[in-house]
Amino acid sequence: MADKIAVIGCGFVGVSLSVALAISGYEVLGVEVDAAKLKLLQNGQVPFFEHGLGDLFTKAMATGNLSFSSDYSKAIAGANIIFAAVGTPSREDGSVNLDYLEAAAREASKYCEPEAIWVTRSTVPVGTGRKLSLIFAQTDKKVAVVSSPEFLAEGSAMRNTFFPDRIIAGSDSPEAARKVIAVLRAIEDQGQRFAGDDLATYASLYSGAKTTSSGINAIPTLAQAPARAAELVIGLESAELIKVSSNSFLAMKISFANMVARVCAASGADVTEVMDGIGLDKRIGRDYLYPGLGWGGGCFPKDVAGFIDTLASWGIETELMDGVRQINAAQIDYVKSLATQLLGGVLTDKKITVLGASFKPGTDDVRQSQSVILAIALARAGCAVTITDPLADPTAEIARLTAEMPLAAPINFQKDLETAVQGADLLILATEWPEYVNADFAKIGAILSQKNIIDARNKIPTGKLEAAGYKYKTIGGAKSNE
Ligand SMILES: NC(=O)c1ccc[n+]([C@@H]2O[C@H](COP(=O)([O-])OP(=O)(O)OC[C@H]3O[C@@H](n4cnc5c(N)ncnc54)[C@H](O)[C@@H]3O)[C@@H](O)[C@H]2O)c1
Numbered sequence: 461m462a463d464k465i466a467v468i469g470c471g472f473v474g475v476s477l478s479v480a481l482a483i484s485g486y487e488v489l490g491v492e493v494d495a496a497k498l499k500l501l502q503n504g505q506v507p508f509f510e511h512g513l514g515d516l517f518t519k520a521m522a523t524g525n526l527s528f529s530s531d532y533s534k535a536i537a538g539a540n541i542i543f544a545a546v547g548t549p550s551r552e553d554g555s556v557n558l559d560y561l562e563a564a565a566r567e568a569s570k571y572c573e574p575e576a577i578w579v580t581r582s583t584v585p586v587g588t589g590r591k592l593s594l595i596f597a598q599t600d601k602k603v604a605v606v607s608s609p610e611f612l613a614e615g616s617a618m619r620n621t622f623f624p625d626r627i628i629a630g631s632d633s634p635e636a637a638r639k640v641i642a643v644l645r646a647i648e649d650q651g652q653r654f655a656g657d658d659l660a661t662y663a664s665l666y667s668g669a670k671t672t673s674s675g676i677n678a679i680p681t682l683a684q685a686p687a688r689a690a691e692l693v694i695g696l697e698s699a700e701l702i703k704v705s706s707n708s709f710l711a712m713k714i715s716f717a718n719m720v721a722r723v724c725a726a727s728g729a730d731v732t733e734v735m736d737g738i739g740l741d742k743r744i745g746r747d748y749l750y751p752g753l754g755w756g757g758g759c760f761p762k763d764v765a766g767f768i769d770t771l772a773s774w775g776i777e778t779e780l781m782d783g784v785r786q787i788n789a790a791q792i793d794y795v796k797s798l799a800t801q802l803l804g805g806v807l808t809d810k811k812i813t814v815l816g817a818s819f820k821p822g823t824d825d826v827r828q829s830q831s832v833i834l835a836i837a838l839a840r841a842g843c844a845v846t847i848t849d850p851l852a853d854p855t856a857e858i859a860r861l862t863a864e865m866p867l868a869a870p871i872n873f874q875k876d877l878e879t880a881v882q883g884a885d886l887l888i889l890a891t892e893w894p895e896y897v898n899a900d901f902a903k904i905g906a907i908l909s910q911k912n913i914i915d916a917r918n919k920i921p922t923g924k925l926e927a928a929g930y931k932y933k934t935i936g937g938a939k940s941n942e
Pocket of ligand 1: 468469470471472473474491492493494497546548560561564581582583586610612613614616617758759837930
């Protein structure tokens with residue numbers, strides 16, 4: 461019989477991991493406390509959208525290895541390894557709320573087997589593993605606590621799960637860390653098996669949203685199949701710190717690109733040419749040098765805030781990360797100023813359609829999406845704003861972000877593109893969904909009030925816009941976007 465593994469928290473990370481584990485041959489019991497989510501999972505449905513996950517979920521359920529429950533006593537008993545993937549959201553002050561994780565550890569400690577291994581997959585501030593160890597130390601079960609951060613990105617989650625770049629396990633017990641690495645390697649082995657004998661699944665991991673810096677998502681041939689992940693068996697604190705530092709660094713790269721973009725726009729340089737040139741330096745690399753509307757989503761904003769909180773709590777200067785955050789917030793004002801320029805100096809009563817609501821294409825996740833934040837800023841400036849998205853519904857996030865200061869006029873959410881753009885004075889590409897990047901701008905132009913567009917992601921070939929008679933702005937003076 462397969463080893464039994466429990467996964468606590470069946471949200472984005474927990475479901476992706478559970479599915480991969482079950483397909484790789486483990487018996488997996490997912491623990492979820494949200495009754496609505498649990499019901500969907502038990503009925504064989506994924507409660508959120510992630511490219512390719514639906515089919516893999518069906519495959520995993522068909523193995524008979526995967527089930528879900530809210531009952532810790534059933535799920536945890538008999539499991540040698542317990543992965544925790546519960547949410548670790550920001551508190552108002554930017555610090556990380558560990559209540560869910562600590563509650564999960566307390567509950568698990570009651571039912572877990574002696575010498576079980578607890579693996580924190582959630583993103584946590586450094587020092588969390590030590591606190592969790594104290595919870596398990598109150599039992600006599602000698603549970604080893606391991607930190608093995610999750611590095612998947614939404615939109616390419618299953619590819620990242622089966623073909624990870626790195627596998628990290630940090631613990632006081634190198635033996636427990638190695639056992640965790642062995643499980644994650646088994647998932648990687650399954651990815652290689654897809655590449656060898658299940659080409660349809662292998663190819664499906666590479667389709668979907670464009671996620672590379674060049675915008676191309678080519679399927680590597682078998683000879684080019686991704687190399688095995690590098691692995692690190694390290695200390696608990698080091699593993700915890702790698703995850704938050706990595707996300708803070710990536711946010712910093714994006715904000716850096718946005719800072720340089722301002723100089724480009726002012727000086728006549730083309731930011732794409734500049735980023736291509738910088739990215740050729742192997743020490744820097746091209747990835748995440750994306751000028752645009754800035755970073756958002758369920759991870760970067762909270763991880764950067766959490767990192768700043770950690771720095772401050774150790775008395776370490778926070779200026780660098782404060783600046784990264786300020787540049788990101790300022791991108792909204794920058795795009796608003798481009799809108800003002802295109803609309804003759806006045807925003808009041810102008811009809812603006814924001815194209816895209818999710819924080820990036822390929823996901824329905826709208827948490828802290830810059831597209832939604834931009835729509836709200838435009839509505840506050842007196843514009844009549846419509847927001848459209850092929851998949852995500854931003855209504856609840858708009859309500860959450862405007863709860864304290866309601867909008868004078870509501871933002872109209874319209875899924876259908878043609879209806880959404882009807883009569884608009886300005887379009888803003890906020891999320892680079894292929895549907896928008898490749899839209900027929902000549903046809904759309906016929907139903908606009910004015911042919912104005914801001915490409916806030918530098919993705920639409922400007923030649924297409926020129927041919928269709930648009931006045932347009934890009935970020936950082938990008939000239940072609942070919
Ligand atoms: N989403 C990503 O792209 C991503 C990537 C890497 C790391 N992470 C990290 O992984 C963690 C989870 O992220 P997510 O996006 O999957 O969050 P999520 O909100 O989608 O899922 C968390 C789930 O945990 C459940 N939960 C909360 N308390 C519980 C408990 N005591 N017992 C059982 N279930 C419980 C919630 O109901 C929810 O379904 C976070 O720390 C996040 O920062 C997320």
